Amino acid sequence: MPDRAERPLLFLDVDGTLLPYGAAQRPSTAQEWDDWQNPANPQLAQLVLGHGQLLSELGCDLMWATAWMQDANEVIAPLLGLPELPVACLPDAPQQDEAGVLHWKTQALVETAAGRPFIWVDDEITELDRAWxxxxxRGPALLYHVDSRTGVAEPDFAVLDEWAQRYAGARGRRSPDA
Structure with a gap:
């Protein structure tokens, strides 16, 4: 196992990624988001509890990259059996996503990675984000898009694990995956 300083970061989104929308309508107002992030939200039953262990076994340093911010540690982490994770410092999430515009997380995640290899798992990644x-x-990066209706699935973990093993300790080397 590589030294922790050499392990890739894994930036982890919640909504549409760990918590699929399925048939639920994506929240759009501030009140709907507050209700969505409530621990009593019945949608939380959509979490796949075994994903916590799979994430822990990836050989990455996990970090929340979500509008849930610290609430992800209070609500999502315990349900998945994850320890408290660091939270990426992100700008405020926009009320609505704009098509054709760089994702609101992209620049902040690159700054946080600071050249370190990273994986970003999210349902809103676009080709514009990959190009940026x-x-x-300056290091390897895998921007891994998942379908928000189903979220991350077990086969995705094999791809993430293979990439993490390939780029462990690869600070400053370019990845063809970015």
């Missing part, structure tokens, strides 16, 4: 990361991040 490729041009601005």
């Amino acid at each position: 990361v490729s041009a601005h991040h």
Whole structure:
């Protein structure tokens, strides 16, 4: 196992990634988001509890990259059996996503990684984000898009694990995956 300083970061989104929307409508107002992030939200039953162990076994340093911010540690982490994780410092999430615009997390995640290899797992990653990361991040990066209706699935973990093993300790080397 590589030294922890050499392990890739794994930036982890919640909504649409760990917590699929399925048939639920994506929250759009501040009140709907507050209700969504409530520990009593019945949608939390959509979490796959075994994903916590799979995430822990990836050989990455896990970090929340979600509008849930610290609430992810209070609500999601205990349900998945994860320890408290660091939370990426992100700008405020926009009320609505704009098509054709760099994702609101992209620049902050590249700054946080600071050249370190990273995986970003999210349901909102676009080709624009991939191109920006490729041009601005000096290390390997895998921007891994998941379908928000189903969220991350067990087969995805094999891809993430293979990438993490390949780029462990690869600070400053370029990845063809970005």
